[in-house]
Amino acid sequence: MTLTETQIAPPLGGTLDARAISAWFGDHKVLDRVSLAMPAGKVTALIGPSGCGKSTFLRILNRMHELVPTASLAGEVLLDDRDLYSAERRVTDVRRQVGMVFQKPNPFPAMSIYDNVLAGLKLTGTRASRSARDGIVEETLTRAGLWKEVRDRLRSPGGALSGGQQQRLCIARSLAVRPRVLLMDEPCSALDPTSTRRIEETIAELAGEVTIVIVTHNMQQAARVSDLCAFFLAAHGTPGVIVEHGPTDVMFDAPRDERTNDYVNGRFG
Numbered sequence: 052m053t054l055t056e057t058q059i060a061p062p063l064g065g066t067l068d069a070r071a072i073s074a075w076f077g078d079h080k081v082l083d084r085v086s087l088a089m090p091a092g093k094v095t096a097l098i099g100p101s102g103c104g105k106s107t108f109l110r111i112l113n114r115m116h117e118l119v120p121t122a123s124l125a126g127e128v129l130l131d132d133r134d135l136y137s138a139e140r141r142v143t144d145v146r147r148q149v150g151m152v153f154q155k156p157n158p159f160p161a162m163s164i165y166d167n168v169l170a171g172l173k174l175t176g177t178r179a180s181r182s183a184r185d186g187i188v189e190e191t192l193t194r195a196g197l198w199k200e201v202r203d204r205l206r207s208p209g210g211a212l213s214g215g216q217q218q219r220l221c222i223a224r225s226l227a228v229r230p231r232v233l234l235m236d237e238p239c240s241a242l243d244p245t246s247t248r249r250i251e252e253t254i255a256e257l258a259g260e261v262t263i264v265i266v267t268h269n270m271q272q273a274a275r276v277s278d279l280c281a282f283f284l285a286a287h288g289t290p291g292v293i294v295e296h297g298p299t300d301v302m303f304d305a306p307r308d309e310r311t312n313d314y315v316n317g318r319f320g
């Protein structure tokens with residue numbers, strides 16, 4: 052694939068629809084028939100106590116779960132009505148369309164900021180002219196809220212940035228391959244409050260353009276950044292299920308289930 056300047060406009064987010072997802076590590080079942088629709092351009096937060104399967108569910112959404120040798124799953128994940136797990140679907144294509152930002156910022160530390168942004172494009176074999184590359188770097192760093200801070204030092208190593216800047220660089224790197232969906236697994240848990248707030252602003256700016264699914268333990272963060280919330284729970288060694296999901300304001304102000312109410316108000320977990 053060769054990119055031209057006209058092709059670097061951001062695509063609109065896609066709708067993800069997970070249907071009856073069960074997951075195992077070996078014979079340990081960790082999710083039981085979890086269904087969740089994650090609407091295009093919205094931010095969906097996955098909340099719940101440790102070990103209830105949120106990260107596993109997230110990693111199923113871009114086929115990273117299958118990287119674990121003992122892992123298996125049942126159910127289907129549709130991206131705009133097409134199953135990510137169908138036989139004709141290439142896993143590299145799935146991971147390009149459904150990007151991932153991890154808990155710990157993981158830029159290539161010795162690689163320049165400029166090359167870090169383009170690293171995913173190189174991996175997918177995408178060729179681009181010099182001016183198209185410059186355009187992608189500026190556009191994605193701008194969308195990730197980092198451009199103004201790094202525009203004068205694009206050739207500096209990614210590892211020289213602060214933790215919060217590194218995380219925004221990783222967001223820019225994810226955006227450079229033009230994903231329809233961005234998965235974020237506790238993206239702020241390694242960051243200070245100021246950097247956390249900056250990432251939250253970035254999420255707000257990206258919403259609408261990209262569908263975002265974020266795992267967070269921080270209830271204030273879930274309330275601030277998400278449109279929709281899903282509350283996961285795994286009771287007493289049983290596999291994780293979604294107890295309740297819906298608009299974030301309802302989940303926080305008027306949940307239907309007492310367990311949701313207790314969790315969002317910090318009474319367990």
Ligand SMILES: Nc1ncnc2c1ncn2[C@@H]1O[C@H](COP(=O)(O)OP(=O)(O)OP(=O)(O)O)[C@@H](O)[C@H]1O
Pocket residue numbers: 076081099100101102103104105106107108119
């Ligand atoms: N690679 C793995 N191999 C075996 N078991 C795993 C693996 N990853 C996760 N598990 C198990 O799957 C279950 C769900 O873990 P998962 O990390 O998805 O939960 P979580 O809700 O994201 O937890 P946390 O909030 O602590 O990150 C746990 O029992 C965990 O021990």
